[in-house]
Amino acid sequence: MNNHEVGSLQEKLLVKDMMTCQVVTVPHDLTMEQVKALLGDMAITGAPVVDDKGRICGIVSMFDVLKALEENLLSLPVAGRMSTPVIVTTPDSTVAEAIALFRQHRFNRLPVVDGERVVGMLTPGDIVRKLANVLKLDLVEEAAGPQENRTILQWAEEFPVAAGEFGQAGEVSIAIKKKLQEAGLSPLVIKKAVIAAYEAEMNMVIHSHGGAFEVRMTPEGVLMTARDQGPGIEDVAKAMEEGFSTAPQNIRRMGFGAGMGLPNIKRSVDSLEITSRIGQGTEVKMVIHFQDGGLNENKTDHQ
């Protein structure tokens, strides 16, 4: 599944397909004390507030409760402490539209309203779970806490790499870049991963008899392994030196053979292990650990 397909999926799937229908609403005349008890009892972190006629008039979260607690104002009615106006979505909005709202406003729940009546609730977690379901991916939820709605999908994929195929060279790295973007990783993590992937892929194309490139996404980081079928590296320490290259002349004319590939990998990854046996093959294992969850902070690319 490529970027484009996920994009069109977001256009096709509707909010009503993934929202939670059982919504707890808070009557506007409850005190913050009562809201605290209600949220606690229902084990939720926030809820829409409705007026006498059941129309949505605000949204209140545990955060508002904490603030009221701090200021010793738990006895006040929720009407004066809730957030207004509420940003809402509708059952027939597309998921793409909902995602845009989450991006824009940086909140974690979006009431779904039909007219002024609350008919559901949508969180980024709902969207991720539904998409994962549709895409048949395993889902690994990160530990609850301030990042309760941030999730990383766990997956692995293997790409064949053919020797001497300059016509396709870079294809694997470009495919990997797209997968990492889809996964929502931060630009820095993606940059490191694609540099390492590109150099390892080109080394397989130029110096080996071909092999396979495996990418594995875990909640902790990106693991990439390039395995080829030989001829192997005689002296790995020497190969790691900047400027060392055995690239033949015709390849150097194309701009390869600076002897910078392995050093570039070394700089980009947190851990690099090269195992090589002459006549058997080389395995290059690269790991990039996530800091801060490794997820994107909303940066867009012009490509």
Added chain:
Amino acid sequence: MKIKQIINELALEVIVPPRGDYEVQSGYTGDLLSQVVARADRDFIWITIQNHLNVIAVACLLNLAGVILAEGIEPIPEAVEKAREEGVCLLSSPEGSFELGGKLYQLFNVEVESCYT
């Protein structure tokens, strides 16, 4: 400096147009691919005389702002196609890397100076 301003000021031939008029951060000149991978960065414009598919792959992977083929090099059709596919802005000029780099550097410097005056 905006990409379209660079195209105008250096009178570059546009082979694959930029997707929008985005900001270019800086530039890099080089024909050794791994050196470019090490030194160039997101939103850099890259001047080179290399003419094959990997040029586009590198530009795409690094999110470069564009590639300028120097010395009047005509890109191979596969590279043009790939650039189009990946949204890589591809430009060319009859001038050499030295001249292009010099002019580009000048442009960026004028912009920096105008911020202070």
